[in-house]
Amino acid sequence: MNDRKDTSEPVRVTVVIAGRVQGVGFRWWAAQRARSYGLTGWIRNDDNGNVMSVAEGPQSLILSWLRLLREGPSNARVEHVTPVFSKPTSESRLFEIR
Numbered sequence: 001m002n003d004r005k006d007t008s009e010p011v012r013v014t015v016v017i018a019g020r021v022q023g024v025g026f027r028w029w030a031a032q033r034a035r036s037y038g039l040t041g042w043i044r045n046d047d048n049g050n051v052m053s054v055a056e057g058p059q060s061l062i063l064s065w066l067r068l069l070r071e072g073p074s075n076a077r078v079e080h081v082t083p084v085f086s087k088p089t090s091e092s093r094l095f096e097i098r
Contacts, residue, residue, distance in 0.1 A: 008060040012088040017051040017069055019079035026051055027097050029073040034095040037061040044098035055095065056088045 017026070027043045034041065034055055039062065041055035055062060072078040 008058040010057060010088045011059045011062055012054065012056045012086045013062050013066070013083045014086070015053050015055070015066065015069065015081060015083045016046075017053070017072075017078060017081050018049075019072075020077040021051045021072065022049055024075045025073055026076045029076075030069060031095050031097050033068050034065055037065055039065060039095055040093060042096045042098050056090070 017030075022045050027045065030051070030053065031043055034043070034053075037057060039055045039057040041053060043051060043053040046052045055065065057065075066081060066083055070078055070081050
């Protein structure tokens with residue numbers, strides 16, 4: 001768990017990650033990083049070959065997580081990360097893989 005104290009405004013982000021991101025462990029990798037930041041939400045494959053995720057947490061930690069998504073694990077090739085920010089809805093569960 002993340003020990004960082006973050007007082008930045010909580011946000012919700014819906015993000016689509018495009019590229020070679022399915023079948024390469026991307027969801028597991030991204031979920032582990034989200035959990036390490038204490039984010040809540042989920043991540044799943046979509047039918048277009050992309051990965052989609054919804055995450056909530058302090059804005060600064062969400063931005064750090066998005067930077068990591070742009071890099072991806074070594075066996076992935078991330079082409080685009082498209083985030084859409086909104087007000088949090090209090091995702092109460094741990095970050096999960098769907």
